[in-house]
Amino acid sequence: MQIPDVEVFSAIAESGSLSAAARRLGLAPMTVSRRLASLEGELGVRLFHRTTRSVSLTDEGETFLPFATTLLEASEGARVSLKSNAGAASGVLKVTAPTVFGQAVIMPLIPALLAEHPALRVDLTLSDSIVDIVGLGIDVAVRIATPRDSALIARPLAPNPRVLCASPRYLERHGIPATMDALLSHRRIALHGMPFWPFMRDGEAVSMRAEGVFSANSVEAVRTASRQGLGMAMLTYWDIRDDLAAGSLCLVELEDVDPEQLFITAILPTRQHVPHRVGMFLQRLEAVLKA
Incomplete structure:
Protein backbone atom coordinates (compact mmCIF):
# COMPACT_ATOMS: atom_id res chain seq x y z
CA MET A 1 0.00 0.00 0.00
CA GLN A 2 1.50 3.31 -1.13
CA ILE A 3 1.38 6.30 1.22
CA PRO A 4 0.72 8.75 -1.67
CA ASP A 5 -2.38 6.71 -2.59
CA VAL A 6 -3.60 6.85 1.00
CA GLU A 7 -2.96 10.62 1.08
CA VAL A 8 -5.19 11.00 -1.99
CA PHE A 9 -7.94 8.95 -0.34
CA SER A 10 -7.79 11.08 2.82
CA ALA A 11 -7.82 14.35 0.84
CA ILE A 12 -10.88 13.27 -1.17
CA ALA A 13 -12.70 12.21 2.00
CA GLU A 14 -12.02 15.59 3.62
CA SER A 15 -12.64 17.84 0.60
CA GLY A 16 -15.60 15.97 -0.90
CA SER A 17 -14.38 15.90 -4.51
CA LEU A 18 -11.51 14.68 -6.65
CA SER A 19 -10.84 18.13 -8.12
CA ALA A 20 -10.68 19.76 -4.67
CA ALA A 21 -8.33 17.02 -3.49
CA ALA A 22 -6.15 17.60 -6.56
CA ARG A 23 -5.89 21.33 -5.79
CA ARG A 24 -5.14 20.64 -2.14
CA LEU A 25 -2.34 18.19 -2.97
CA GLY A 26 -1.00 20.14 -5.94
CA LEU A 27 -1.63 17.25 -8.31
CA ALA A 28 -3.32 16.88 -11.67
CA PRO A 29 -6.92 15.55 -11.44
CA MET A 30 -5.89 12.58 -13.59
CA THR A 31 -3.15 11.70 -11.08
CA VAL A 32 -5.65 11.80 -8.21
CA SER A 33 -8.06 9.57 -10.10
CA ARG A 34 -5.28 7.11 -10.98
CA ARG A 35 -4.01 6.88 -7.39
CA LEU A 36 -7.51 6.31 -6.04
CA ALA A 37 -8.07 3.56 -8.58
CA SER A 38 -4.75 2.00 -7.59
CA LEU A 39 -5.72 1.96 -3.90
CA GLU A 40 -9.17 0.52 -4.61
CA GLY A 41 -7.59 -2.13 -6.80
CA GLU A 42 -5.15 -3.11 -4.07
CA LEU A 43 -7.86 -3.26 -1.39
CA GLY A 44 -10.34 -4.93 -3.71
CA VAL A 45 -13.20 -2.61 -2.72
CA ARG A 46 -14.84 0.61 -3.91
CA LEU A 47 -14.07 3.42 -1.46
CA PHE A 48 -16.29 6.22 -2.85
CA HIS A 49 -19.66 6.63 -4.49
CA ARG A 50 -18.93 8.93 -7.42
CA THR A 51 -21.38 10.97 -9.49
CA THR A 52 -20.83 13.95 -11.77
CA ARG A 53 -21.67 16.29 -8.87
CA SER A 54 -20.58 14.60 -5.64
CA VAL A 55 -18.31 12.06 -4.00
CA SER A 56 -19.18 10.20 -0.80
CA LEU A 57 -17.62 7.36 1.16
CA THR A 58 -18.95 3.85 0.73
CA ASP A 59 -19.33 1.62 3.79
CA GLU A 60 -15.93 0.16 2.96
CA GLY A 61 -14.52 3.68 2.68
CA GLU A 62 -15.93 4.57 6.11
CA THR A 63 -14.29 1.45 7.53
CA PHE A 64 -10.94 2.23 5.92
CA LEU A 65 -10.86 5.93 6.91
CA PRO A 66 -9.54 5.53 10.50
CA PHE A 67 -6.88 3.11 9.27
CA ALA A 68 -5.84 5.63 6.61
CA THR A 69 -5.59 8.36 9.27
CA THR A 70 -3.39 6.14 11.44
CA LEU A 71 -1.13 5.29 8.50
CA LEU A 72 -0.66 8.95 7.57
CA GLU A 73 0.01 10.00 11.16
CA ALA A 74 2.60 7.24 11.55
CA SER A 75 4.24 8.22 8.26
CA GLU A 76 4.43 11.88 9.30
CA GLY A 77 5.76 10.91 12.71
CA ALA A 78 8.52 8.85 11.10
CA ARG A 79 9.49 11.72 8.79
CA VAL A 80 9.64 14.21 11.65
CA SER A 81 11.68 11.83 13.82
CA LEU A 82 14.18 11.02 11.08
CA LYS A 83 14.49 14.66 10.08
CA SER A 84 15.19 15.72 13.66
CA ASN A 85 17.98 13.12 13.87
CA ALA A 86 19.44 13.92 10.45
CA GLY A 87 22.14 16.18 11.90
CA ALA A 88 22.91 14.04 14.94
CA ALA A 89 24.70 10.74 15.28
CA SER A 90 22.23 8.19 16.61
CA PRO A 159 48.27 5.54 2.71
CA ASN A 160 49.54 2.59 4.75
CA PRO A 161 52.66 1.09 3.18
CA ARG A 162 53.95 -2.32 4.11
CA VAL A 163 57.19 -2.05 6.08
CA LEU A 164 59.97 -4.38 7.16
CA CYS A 165 60.67 -4.25 10.87
CA ALA A 166 62.62 -5.94 13.62
CA SER A 167 63.50 -5.34 17.24
CA PRO A 168 66.68 -3.40 18.10
CA ARG A 169 67.97 -6.53 19.88
CA TYR A 170 67.54 -8.68 16.78
CA LEU A 171 69.29 -6.16 14.54
CA GLU A 172 72.20 -5.83 16.98
CA ARG A 173 72.70 -9.62 16.90
CA HIS A 174 72.12 -10.32 13.21
CA GLY A 175 72.87 -7.06 11.44
CA ILE A 176 70.75 -4.89 9.17
CA PRO A 177 70.08 -6.26 5.65
CA ALA A 178 70.65 -3.77 2.83
CA THR A 179 69.18 -5.69 -0.12
CA MET A 180 66.41 -8.13 -0.85
CA ASP A 181 68.91 -10.96 -1.33
CA ALA A 182 70.40 -10.20 2.08
CA LEU A 183 67.01 -10.99 3.63
CA LEU A 184 67.47 -14.65 2.72
CA SER A 185 69.99 -15.08 5.51
CA HIS A 186 67.68 -13.56 8.11
CA ARG A 187 65.05 -15.21 10.28
CA ARG A 188 61.61 -14.29 9.00
CA ILE A 189 58.23 -14.20 10.75
CA ALA A 190 55.32 -15.13 8.49
CA LEU A 191 51.69 -14.05 8.62
CA HIS A 192 49.18 -16.69 7.52
CA GLY A 193 47.53 -15.63 4.27
CA MET A 194 50.68 -13.80 3.10
CA PRO A 195 53.16 -16.56 2.17
CA PHE A 196 55.20 -14.12 0.07
CA TRP A 197 56.51 -10.66 0.94
CA PRO A 198 55.61 -8.28 -1.90
CA PHE A 199 58.06 -5.62 -3.11
CA MET A 200 58.38 -3.21 -6.02
CA ARG A 201 61.60 -2.86 -8.04
CA ASP A 202 61.76 -0.28 -10.82
CA GLY A 203 57.99 -0.30 -11.14
CA GLU A 204 57.68 -4.09 -11.29
CA ALA A 205 56.36 -6.44 -8.61
CA VAL A 206 58.80 -8.92 -7.07
CA SER A 207 58.41 -11.14 -4.03
CA MET A 208 60.19 -13.53 -1.72
CA ARG A 209 58.91 -16.41 0.36
CA ALA A 210 58.11 -15.37 3.92
CA GLU A 211 58.54 -18.78 5.54
CA GLY A 212 60.70 -18.73 8.61
CA VAL A 213 61.15 -19.69 12.24
CA PHE A 214 57.67 -18.59 13.31
CA SER A 215 54.29 -17.98 11.69
CA ALA A 216 50.91 -16.89 13.05
CA ASN A 217 47.40 -16.14 11.91
CA SER A 218 47.16 -12.67 13.46
CA VAL A 219 48.98 -9.39 13.02
CA GLU A 220 49.17 -9.01 16.80
CA ALA A 221 51.04 -12.33 17.18
CA VAL A 222 53.50 -11.43 14.40
CA ARG A 223 54.08 -8.00 15.92
CA THR A 224 54.68 -9.51 19.36
CA ALA A 225 57.10 -12.11 17.97
CA SER A 226 59.00 -9.36 16.18
CA ARG A 227 59.24 -7.29 19.38
CA GLN A 228 60.56 -10.38 21.17
CA GLY A 229 63.43 -10.62 18.70
CA LEU A 230 62.34 -13.82 16.91
CA GLY A 231 63.06 -12.38 13.47
CA MET A 232 62.08 -9.83 10.85
CA ALA A 233 58.47 -9.17 9.95
CA MET A 234 56.56 -7.42 7.20
CA LEU A 235 53.56 -5.54 8.55
CA THR A 236 52.03 -2.17 7.71
CA TYR A 237 53.02 1.23 9.04
CA TRP A 238 49.86 1.70 11.13
CA ASP A 239 50.30 -1.76 12.67
CA ILE A 240 53.62 -0.76 14.23
CA ARG A 241 53.38 3.04 14.50
CA ASP A 242 53.26 2.95 18.29
CA ASP A 243 56.15 0.46 18.44
CA LEU A 244 58.29 2.72 16.25
CA ALA A 245 57.55 5.68 18.51
CA ALA A 246 58.38 3.60 21.61
CA GLY A 247 61.57 2.18 20.07
CA SER A 248 60.51 -1.45 20.51
CA LEU A 249 60.66 -1.95 16.72
CA CYS A 250 62.84 -0.41 14.02
CA LEU A 251 62.17 0.14 10.32
CA VAL A 252 64.42 -1.69 7.90
CA GLU A 253 64.74 -0.05 4.49
CA LEU A 254 66.30 -1.91 1.57
CA GLU A 255 68.32 -0.26 -1.17
CA ASP A 256 67.04 -2.19 -4.19
CA VAL A 257 63.31 -2.67 -3.47
CA ASP A 258 60.38 -0.94 -1.76
CA PRO A 259 57.60 -2.81 0.07
CA GLU A 260 54.14 -2.79 -1.52
CA GLN A 261 52.06 0.36 -0.99
CA LEU A 262 48.66 -0.19 0.62
Whole structure:
Protein backbone atom coordinates (compact mmCIF):
# COMPACT_ATOMS: atom_id res chain seq x y z
CA MET A 1 0.00 0.00 0.00
CA GLN A 2 1.50 3.31 -1.13
CA ILE A 3 1.38 6.30 1.22
CA PRO A 4 0.72 8.75 -1.67
CA ASP A 5 -2.38 6.71 -2.59
CA VAL A 6 -3.60 6.85 1.00
CA GLU A 7 -2.96 10.62 1.08
CA VAL A 8 -5.19 11.00 -1.99
CA PHE A 9 -7.94 8.95 -0.34
CA SER A 10 -7.79 11.08 2.82
CA ALA A 11 -7.82 14.35 0.84
CA ILE A 12 -10.88 13.27 -1.17
CA ALA A 13 -12.70 12.21 2.00
CA GLU A 14 -12.02 15.59 3.62
CA SER A 15 -12.64 17.84 0.60
CA GLY A 16 -15.60 15.97 -0.90
CA SER A 17 -14.38 15.90 -4.51
CA LEU A 18 -11.51 14.68 -6.65
CA SER A 19 -10.84 18.13 -8.12
CA ALA A 20 -10.68 19.76 -4.67
CA ALA A 21 -8.33 17.02 -3.49
CA ALA A 22 -6.15 17.60 -6.56
CA ARG A 23 -5.89 21.33 -5.79
CA ARG A 24 -5.14 20.64 -2.14
CA LEU A 25 -2.34 18.19 -2.97
CA GLY A 26 -1.00 20.14 -5.94
CA LEU A 27 -1.63 17.25 -8.31
CA ALA A 28 -3.32 16.88 -11.67
CA PRO A 29 -6.92 15.55 -11.44
CA MET A 30 -5.89 12.58 -13.59
CA THR A 31 -3.15 11.70 -11.08
CA VAL A 32 -5.65 11.80 -8.21
CA SER A 33 -8.06 9.57 -10.10
CA ARG A 34 -5.28 7.11 -10.98
CA ARG A 35 -4.01 6.88 -7.39
CA LEU A 36 -7.51 6.31 -6.04
CA ALA A 37 -8.07 3.56 -8.58
CA SER A 38 -4.75 2.00 -7.59
CA LEU A 39 -5.72 1.96 -3.90
CA GLU A 40 -9.17 0.52 -4.61
CA GLY A 41 -7.59 -2.13 -6.80
CA GLU A 42 -5.15 -3.11 -4.07
CA LEU A 43 -7.86 -3.26 -1.39
CA GLY A 44 -10.34 -4.93 -3.71
CA VAL A 45 -13.20 -2.61 -2.72
CA ARG A 46 -14.84 0.61 -3.91
CA LEU A 47 -14.07 3.42 -1.46
CA PHE A 48 -16.29 6.22 -2.85
CA HIS A 49 -19.66 6.63 -4.49
CA ARG A 50 -18.93 8.93 -7.42
CA THR A 51 -21.38 10.97 -9.49
CA THR A 52 -20.83 13.95 -11.77
CA ARG A 53 -21.67 16.29 -8.87
CA SER A 54 -20.58 14.60 -5.64
CA VAL A 55 -18.31 12.06 -4.00
CA SER A 56 -19.18 10.20 -0.80
CA LEU A 57 -17.62 7.36 1.16
CA THR A 58 -18.95 3.85 0.73
CA ASP A 59 -19.33 1.62 3.79
CA GLU A 60 -15.93 0.16 2.96
CA GLY A 61 -14.52 3.68 2.68
CA GLU A 62 -15.93 4.57 6.11
CA THR A 63 -14.29 1.45 7.53
CA PHE A 64 -10.94 2.23 5.92
CA LEU A 65 -10.86 5.93 6.91
CA PRO A 66 -9.54 5.53 10.50
CA PHE A 67 -6.88 3.11 9.27
CA ALA A 68 -5.84 5.63 6.61
CA THR A 69 -5.59 8.36 9.27
CA THR A 70 -3.39 6.14 11.44
CA LEU A 71 -1.13 5.29 8.50
CA LEU A 72 -0.66 8.95 7.57
CA GLU A 73 0.01 10.00 11.16
CA ALA A 74 2.60 7.24 11.55
CA SER A 75 4.24 8.22 8.26
CA GLU A 76 4.43 11.88 9.30
CA GLY A 77 5.76 10.91 12.71
CA ALA A 78 8.52 8.85 11.10
CA ARG A 79 9.49 11.72 8.79
CA VAL A 80 9.64 14.21 11.65
CA SER A 81 11.68 11.83 13.82
CA LEU A 82 14.18 11.02 11.08
CA LYS A 83 14.49 14.66 10.08
CA SER A 84 15.19 15.72 13.66
CA ASN A 85 17.98 13.12 13.87
CA ALA A 86 19.44 13.92 10.45
CA GLY A 87 22.14 16.18 11.90
CA ALA A 88 22.91 14.04 14.94
CA ALA A 89 24.70 10.74 15.28
CA SER A 90 22.23 8.19 16.61
CA GLY A 91 21.44 4.49 16.42
CA VAL A 92 23.99 1.67 16.35
CA LEU A 93 27.25 2.30 14.48
CA LYS A 94 28.45 -1.16 13.39
CA VAL A 95 32.12 -1.17 12.45
CA THR A 96 34.62 -3.90 11.66
CA ALA A 97 38.38 -3.41 11.46
CA PRO A 98 41.66 -5.37 11.68
CA THR A 99 42.51 -6.24 15.28
CA VAL A 100 45.69 -4.23 15.85
CA PHE A 101 44.50 -1.22 13.87
CA GLY A 102 41.15 -1.24 15.65
CA GLN A 103 42.74 -1.36 19.08
CA ALA A 104 45.38 1.27 18.33
CA VAL A 105 43.40 3.75 16.22
CA ILE A 106 39.64 3.19 16.44
CA MET A 107 39.27 2.40 20.16
CA PRO A 108 40.74 5.77 21.24
CA LEU A 109 38.00 7.50 19.21
CA ILE A 110 35.10 5.74 20.94
CA PRO A 111 34.92 7.55 24.32
CA ALA A 112 34.66 11.02 22.72
CA LEU A 113 32.09 9.83 20.16
CA LEU A 114 29.83 8.38 22.84
CA ALA A 115 30.24 11.42 25.08
CA GLU A 116 29.37 13.88 22.28
CA HIS A 117 26.47 11.82 20.89
CA PRO A 118 24.33 10.37 23.71
CA ALA A 119 21.94 8.67 21.25
CA LEU A 120 24.80 6.76 19.60
CA ARG A 121 25.88 3.20 20.32
CA VAL A 122 28.94 1.48 18.86
CA ASP A 123 29.26 -2.20 17.89
CA LEU A 124 32.90 -2.91 16.98
CA THR A 125 34.06 -6.22 15.48
CA LEU A 126 37.85 -6.69 15.40
CA SER A 127 38.99 -9.38 12.99
CA ASP A 128 41.90 -9.92 10.63
CA SER A 129 39.55 -11.89 8.35
CA ILE A 130 37.38 -10.35 5.63
CA VAL A 131 33.80 -10.42 6.91
CA ASP A 132 30.55 -10.17 4.96
CA ILE A 133 29.46 -6.64 5.85
CA VAL A 134 26.18 -6.88 3.93
CA GLY A 135 25.16 -10.18 5.48
CA LEU A 136 26.10 -9.00 8.99
CA GLY A 137 24.46 -5.59 8.62
CA ILE A 138 27.73 -3.71 9.22
CA ASP A 139 27.76 0.02 8.41
CA VAL A 140 31.44 0.31 7.52
CA ALA A 141 34.49 -1.93 7.31
CA VAL A 142 37.97 -0.49 7.70
CA ARG A 143 40.36 -2.62 5.67
CA ILE A 144 44.06 -2.62 4.97
CA ALA A 145 43.98 -4.71 1.81
CA THR A 146 43.04 -4.48 -1.83
CA PRO A 147 39.19 -4.42 -2.05
CA ARG A 148 37.91 -7.67 -3.55
CA ASP A 149 34.18 -7.07 -3.96
CA SER A 150 33.48 -4.54 -6.72
CA ALA A 151 29.81 -4.35 -5.62
CA LEU A 152 30.88 -2.55 -2.44
CA ILE A 153 31.89 1.11 -2.17
CA ALA A 154 35.57 1.71 -1.38
CA ARG A 155 36.72 5.04 0.06
CA PRO A 156 40.51 5.44 0.53
CA LEU A 157 41.34 7.17 3.83
CA ALA A 158 45.14 7.25 4.08
CA PRO A 159 48.27 5.54 2.71
CA ASN A 160 49.54 2.59 4.75
CA PRO A 161 52.66 1.09 3.18
CA ARG A 162 53.95 -2.32 4.11
CA VAL A 163 57.19 -2.05 6.08
CA LEU A 164 59.97 -4.38 7.16
CA CYS A 165 60.67 -4.25 10.87
CA ALA A 166 62.62 -5.94 13.62
CA SER A 167 63.50 -5.34 17.24
CA PRO A 168 66.68 -3.40 18.10
CA ARG A 169 67.97 -6.53 19.88
CA TYR A 170 67.54 -8.68 16.78
CA LEU A 171 69.29 -6.16 14.54
CA GLU A 172 72.20 -5.83 16.98
CA ARG A 173 72.70 -9.62 16.90
CA HIS A 174 72.12 -10.32 13.21
CA GLY A 175 72.87 -7.06 11.44
CA ILE A 176 70.75 -4.89 9.17
CA PRO A 177 70.08 -6.26 5.65
CA ALA A 178 70.65 -3.77 2.83
CA THR A 179 69.18 -5.69 -0.12
CA MET A 180 66.41 -8.13 -0.85
CA ASP A 181 68.91 -10.96 -1.33
CA ALA A 182 70.40 -10.20 2.08
CA LEU A 183 67.01 -10.99 3.63
CA LEU A 184 67.47 -14.65 2.72
CA SER A 185 69.99 -15.08 5.51
CA HIS A 186 67.68 -13.56 8.11
CA ARG A 187 65.05 -15.21 10.28
CA ARG A 188 61.61 -14.29 9.00
CA ILE A 189 58.23 -14.20 10.75
CA ALA A 190 55.32 -15.13 8.49
CA LEU A 191 51.69 -14.05 8.62
CA HIS A 192 49.18 -16.69 7.52
CA GLY A 193 47.53 -15.63 4.27
CA MET A 194 50.68 -13.80 3.10
CA PRO A 195 53.16 -16.56 2.17
CA PHE A 196 55.20 -14.12 0.07
CA TRP A 197 56.51 -10.66 0.94
CA PRO A 198 55.61 -8.28 -1.90
CA PHE A 199 58.06 -5.62 -3.11
CA MET A 200 58.38 -3.21 -6.02
CA ARG A 201 61.60 -2.86 -8.04
CA ASP A 202 61.76 -0.28 -10.82
CA GLY A 203 57.99 -0.30 -11.14
CA GLU A 204 57.68 -4.09 -11.29
CA ALA A 205 56.36 -6.44 -8.61
CA VAL A 206 58.80 -8.92 -7.07
CA SER A 207 58.41 -11.14 -4.03
CA MET A 208 60.19 -13.53 -1.72
CA ARG A 209 58.91 -16.41 0.36
CA ALA A 210 58.11 -15.37 3.92
CA GLU A 211 58.54 -18.78 5.54
CA GLY A 212 60.70 -18.73 8.61
CA VAL A 213 61.15 -19.69 12.24
CA PHE A 214 57.67 -18.59 13.31
CA SER A 215 54.29 -17.98 11.69
CA ALA A 216 50.91 -16.89 13.05
CA ASN A 217 47.40 -16.14 11.91
CA SER A 218 47.16 -12.67 13.46
CA VAL A 219 48.98 -9.39 13.02
CA GLU A 220 49.17 -9.01 16.80
CA ALA A 221 51.04 -12.33 17.18
CA VAL A 222 53.50 -11.43 14.40
CA ARG A 223 54.08 -8.00 15.92
CA THR A 224 54.68 -9.51 19.36
CA ALA A 225 57.10 -12.11 17.97
CA SER A 226 59.00 -9.36 16.18
CA ARG A 227 59.24 -7.29 19.38
CA GLN A 228 60.56 -10.38 21.17
CA GLY A 229 63.43 -10.62 18.70
CA LEU A 230 62.34 -13.82 16.91
CA GLY A 231 63.06 -12.38 13.47
CA MET A 232 62.08 -9.83 10.85
CA ALA A 233 58.47 -9.17 9.95
CA MET A 234 56.56 -7.42 7.20
CA LEU A 235 53.56 -5.54 8.55
CA THR A 236 52.03 -2.17 7.71
CA TYR A 237 53.02 1.23 9.04
CA TRP A 238 49.86 1.70 11.13
CA ASP A 239 50.30 -1.76 12.67
CA ILE A 240 53.62 -0.76 14.23
CA ARG A 241 53.38 3.04 14.50
CA ASP A 242 53.26 2.95 18.29
CA ASP A 243 56.15 0.46 18.44
CA LEU A 244 58.29 2.72 16.25
CA ALA A 245 57.55 5.68 18.51
CA ALA A 246 58.38 3.60 21.61
CA GLY A 247 61.57 2.18 20.07
CA SER A 248 60.51 -1.45 20.51
CA LEU A 249 60.66 -1.95 16.72
CA CYS A 250 62.84 -0.41 14.02
CA LEU A 251 62.17 0.14 10.32
CA VAL A 252 64.42 -1.69 7.90
CA GLU A 253 64.74 -0.05 4.49
CA LEU A 254 66.30 -1.91 1.57
CA GLU A 255 68.32 -0.26 -1.17
CA ASP A 256 67.04 -2.19 -4.19
CA VAL A 257 63.31 -2.67 -3.47
CA ASP A 258 60.38 -0.94 -1.76
CA PRO A 259 57.60 -2.81 0.07
CA GLU A 260 54.14 -2.79 -1.52
CA GLN A 261 52.06 0.36 -0.99
CA LEU A 262 48.66 -0.19 0.62
CA PHE A 263 45.87 2.12 1.73
CA ILE A 264 43.55 2.19 4.69
CA THR A 265 40.16 1.96 3.02
CA ALA A 266 36.61 2.34 4.28
CA ILE A 267 34.24 -0.17 2.69
CA LEU A 268 30.56 0.76 2.60
CA PRO A 269 27.66 -1.46 1.46
CA THR A 270 26.19 1.42 -0.59
CA ARG A 271 26.75 5.11 -1.29
CA GLN A 272 23.04 5.93 -1.07
CA HIS A 273 21.44 7.20 2.16
CA VAL A 274 24.60 6.71 4.22
CA PRO A 275 23.62 7.30 7.89
CA HIS A 276 24.97 10.44 9.51
CA ARG A 277 26.70 8.33 12.18
CA VAL A 278 28.83 6.67 9.47
CA GLY A 279 29.86 9.93 7.82
CA MET A 280 30.70 11.46 11.19
CA PHE A 281 32.80 8.43 12.20
CA LEU A 282 34.75 8.44 8.93
CA GLN A 283 35.47 12.17 9.26
CA ARG A 284 36.93 11.60 12.73
CA LEU A 285 38.96 8.60 11.58
CA GLU A 286 40.29 10.36 8.49
CA ALA A 287 41.33 13.38 10.57
CA VAL A 288 43.31 11.14 12.93
CA LEU A 289 45.01 9.32 10.07
CA LYS A 290 45.99 12.53 8.31
CA ALA A 291 47.22 14.13 11.54
